Amino acid sequence: MNIKPKILVVDDKPENLVAIRKVLRDLDVELVEASSGNNALKATLYNDFTLALLDVQMPDMDGYELASILREEEKTAHLPFIFISAVYTDNLNVFKGYEKGAFSFITKPFQPEILINKVKFFVEKHQQEIELFKLYKNLEKKNKELEYSNKEIESFSYSVSHDLRAPLRAVDGYAKMLEEDYSELFDNEGVRLLNAIQFNSQRMSFLIDDLLAFSRLGKKTVQKTELNMNILIDDILNTVLKTDKKKTKVKVNNLSPAMGDPSLINQVLLNLISNGIKYTSKKTNPLIEISSKTESGEVIYEIKDNGVGFDMLYVDKLFGVFQRLHSQEEFEGTGVGLAIVQRIINKHGGKVWAQAKLGEGATFSFTLPTI
Missing domain, CATH: 1.10.287 (Helix Hairpins)
Incomplete structure (x- = not known):
């Protein structure tokens, strides 16, 4: 249901109300007319207005007095209004109008296009605020759902x-x-x-x-800093190679730095290098090569091994939780390590993928943003 924006039009002269009604007739708005300041205040009790058009010269309560009251009321404190006057057109009164909080002051006679454009502006602004409010409420709902999920x-x-x-x-x-x-x-x-x-x-x-x-x-916040990938790799190799009975040869090329969370990227490298050592363990001359290259504002890191590889037909299962392409009897593991790798790289805004050939090894690649 399309609810039209409401505009309050206040003028003690019926002919002026008719004139404004004609000028704005093509706009998709609802006009609520009031012939006095008191009637205008009553109208604000029952309506939510997008804009008010106020005549300055009126008996009992002029436009300036009405504007002051509107600003004091909580419901209308932020209601934009435009003064329209044929009498008080001097600079002193125009400045007074702005002091009362007017967004504009139109003097008569005026071109209809001037009023139409000003009304359009406030209607569009109002609609934008409605959309922003909807987005805010939707975000608030999503945050509550996320909080519940956490x-x-x-x-x-x-x-x-x-x-x-x-x-x-x-x-x-x-x-x-x-x-x-x-x-x-x-x-x-x-x-x-x-x-x-x-x-x-x-x-x-x-x-x-x-x-x-x-x-x-899923809950861990990524704290990005400059990463020296060569140092990270050296620390990992000093740990994992101590328990490597096959004495896997690891060739590390000079690696480009990147931005990332040190502890999380350390986990990525540990998982991928450990995988490489595990799946080359049945080779006579196990070899792992680690390299990097920079493309389109990203650093691509590659960890290549000459191990057992896998059939690319099942590559889509590779990064799933508890998904294994080799049996527990062949190679130990829980099937979670690569899922952790993918989640960490995704949290960094990167991507991870693999290429392999059964019996000839595999290459795991992932991207991180450059410095």
Whole structure:
């Protein structure tokens, strides 16, 4: 339903009201006419006006007095109004009109286009304010929905962290007790089953940790600063290569700096490099190469390996939570690491993708803004 903007027209002379009515007849507005200041004040009680057109010279209450009262009332304190006068046209009265809060002062006789254009301006301004108000209310609603979602995430995280960990710790604890006190009573099958219980309880613990890390990323604020990617890579390699039994060769080219959150980008690099080491572990000469290039205001980082690769037919599943392209028996993992990578890069306004060939390795690329 289209609600027309209402304009209050105040003049004690009927012929003047008729004249203004004719001038504004083609505008999509509703005119509410008042023949005195008192009638105008009554009209403001029952209507919300976009604009008021006030005659200056009126008996009992002139336009200046009416304007002062309108400014004092909360409902009309910000109502724009235009003075129209055929008598008080000297500069002193014009200045007085502006002192009373008028947005314009039109002296008679005037060109109809002048009044039409001024009314159009305030009507359009009013409509813009309505749209802004709608946007504000919609944003307010979205913020409340986001706040509710964040509370749900917090509740979920608490439930995962406490309610799921408690029985998991019990399973792992009882398994250790069995191993310590009764392992000599088990045959080979019993030992195998006990090891399976311990392995899967640990794997479930890792899944919970990764799931919590993934859910918390949604709330984390990105604190961007200048990143020295060479230093970040060196720190990560000093950590992960210590436990690499295959002694993977990692070639790092000089990397361009970028803007990003150090702790989050550190997690991206750690996940991608760890993946590269894991999926090259069955190669005779495992190799990872890390490089960068700058294009269109972005830095593209590439982490290339000569590992097992994957079938590009399933690339769309690669960054999903708990999506794995290789079985747990082939390579350990929870299937959350790449989902975390994608979420972090998306929060930086970048993108991440992969290219691979089965049996010949994979290249993971992501972008960050330049400095």
